[in-house]
Amino acid sequence: MTADQAIEEKNKGNAAYKEKDFAKAHIHYDKAIELDPTNITFYTNKAAVLFEEKRYDECIEMCKKAVDVGRDNQADFKLIAKALARISSSYLKQDNLKDGLIWMEKSLSEYRDPELVKKRVEVAKVLAEKERLEYINPEIAQEEKAKGNEFFKKGDYPNAMKHYQEAIKRDPDNAVLYSNRAACYTKLAEFSLAVADCDTCIKKDPKFIKGYTRKGAALQGMREFGKAQRAYEEALNIEPNNQEARDGLMQCLRNNDEDPEKARERAMQDPEVQAILKDPGMRMILEQMSNDPGAIREHLKNPEILSKLMKLRDAGIVQMR
Template sequence: MPDANALKDQGNKAFATKDWDKAIDLFSQAIAIDGSNHVLYSNRSAAYTGKREWTTALKDAEKCIELNPTWSKGYARKGAALHGAKSYDEAIAAYEAGLKIEDSAPLRKGLQEVKDAKSFDSEGQKGDNPFASMFADPNLIGKLATNPRTSKHLADPSFVQKLQFYQKNPQMLDMTDPRMIDVLGALMGIDMQGFSRPEGSNEMPTGMSTNDEVPSSPLPTSSSSPPKPSTSSAPSTEDVEMEDVDDDEAKAKKEAEILKKNGSEAYKKRDFEEAAKYFQQAWDVWPKDITFLTNLGAVYFEQGNFDQAIETCEKAVEEGRSLRADYKLIAKAYGRVGASYQRKGDLPSAIKYYEKSLTEHRTPDILNKLREAEKIKADADKKAYIDPEKSAVAREEGNVHFKAGNFAAAVKSYEEAIKRNPADARGYNNRAAAYIKLVAFPEALKDVNKAIEVDPTFVKAYIRKANVLLSMREHTKALEAVQEAELHDEGKKNATELQQLEYKIQMALYEQRGEETQEQTLERAMRDPEVAVSPLVHMLVSIFLLIYLRFSLYRTS
């Protein structure tokens, strides 16, 4: 059964091919497995945006924000959905909310597109749409049917319906469908292919991506400025499937890969200065692959130059956003920033960037680093909180509450005393006394055991333990606690109290045994873990009981 990440990757691939329904289905399956992953809702929102289902896209965007209010991309999704629904003011507010969290290029671009769309729509309502009269032509379909470039599009019934809708509502003209470029060219009597992207090109239109960086804003709508006719010729979609790669660019890319390989070899040899030089040269030659920067950041990290590692990896994130790089590469850059902050001792920043990395791509390595950083920070916070003087004040406040009969408040004060000085056994022992008054014997027993662990010679803790066990009717264990107290009672300072406590326990034990039958005594003994774990003791008790019962029967007969 595929996991959520595998389904997400498949959904991203379907998205890249504009198979919206398949992408939505795959993201929905992933959500069914991991409904707390905000990235899945973000991606499905983008797929619904591609399908122009604005209401559903908005719903998923809002769920994404609900799960992670600090993730700026969720606001980009919301802005895109509202933009498509022509709720411009709300879309602007969504983008601005995202920019308050992170100043990113996609958010700024989305915001500008909404503002442009709002401005254009305001002008369009005044009748300024330059193409409205063309599409209002009643012979529109006939003209397109006779044109070899547009006739093939009429084989799609949904596209014909769209054209008929624009005939009746020319003011609603929308240029998001790339086939509309051919239609516009046919109506204007010019070749518009020079202004469109060749089918199959690797170049993505504005707001699109082939990986987890799915559209942050809808494709340009009628708010975009109309293309100006040009006499330049360009290959048509029938002739070209992919854009030709410029020879110089191909050469630069190849050179960069060689430099990267040299840098990796130098890195393995721990020749970091040489590795840094190669990775920097690779980026300078081909600034379209952020792995050159993340590798350079790794070199600085190994050199102990953590500030430069942070700066380089943050640049990798920024450049990666503009290049729409794979989300896994963005996650790796964030992870290295977090590791650099951790080595600097800045644990809050380290945790922040580890969490950012996990929002991009969840990996066990970064998750373990996050947990380690959180644990170290928690331990450091505890140590920083220790203050013996304030502990004594809190313990004294607890004593005041205890004497006043406010045992719940006493527990709270003793707890503060323990946090301020966990090496002082008196805090645990005093809290145990308050728990006894609240009849919370298991909690009291834990505290006296902790007090003894902290200070094994603390006689008062043994005495309190014996009292707790007595209240729990664990008389044998209570006697053992008294015996331990006597061993640590130097100078016999507590001899009288211990004798009285032992007598009290013996009387309770005698009363308990007097009320029991021999069978109940045996059953109680077998429940004692120290007896139950010893087969020899079990056997001896059984033999003794058997002899006793036979002797009793003999005497009665």
């Protein structure tokens, strides 16, 4: 009989909740708990009222109580998961994403609610970005850069790398830092990584000369002299009297003594070159160019085609004058 009375009080509480009469809902849920303290639902319903009242800390404590009661009385795991999810929601409402995510994962360990799985991905993404932004500190980045420079001067490139990487995390929009790390990668013969860093550097600051000259140096290390030459030429377009770019360009011209046929064979191993040559549209353009050299002018107006043709030029597949 007591259990039936408890259910009746819960139903009255639900009716009051729907009417947003939260004070009355609390009275009925408290009475239901008094009559049957073993029913998890009474606690989670009361927690729902606290949540609507924005009394999030009290909601969290009530949900924790609900979980304890539920475990002690072998409640359905879905009900326990619901209580854990509401704890998560309370933390999220307080902009505490870290604890919100922790309790969300606890809820999912009880029951993998598809909607909660989606929400977890979203919250994790937002939290990661928030932590990344909070970590940014240009002043500390400069300190890390200075430490990296000291190790670089000593020839201790692995330790220099650690500090440059930390500097980038602290100031990810600083083009200079990617250039510094590229120099380190080049010294460690990680040329492809150096080129990638130089590309990032150039993207962030197209006028920063070191991005181009260090890209040229890395490409020379890969014996990609055509590409290196272009990098130095781009640097000279920005700063015509840049000595480093001039010296690099001259080195490319002197060192580019690779047998053309061998260079072509090596270029054909490049997946990007292979993809371009397999493209039916590009094959048609190349055939047209071979029959009518003047046709290239029209194709150069298309940036995408121009980029592909420049790739083939650097690979020694086509000639462009």
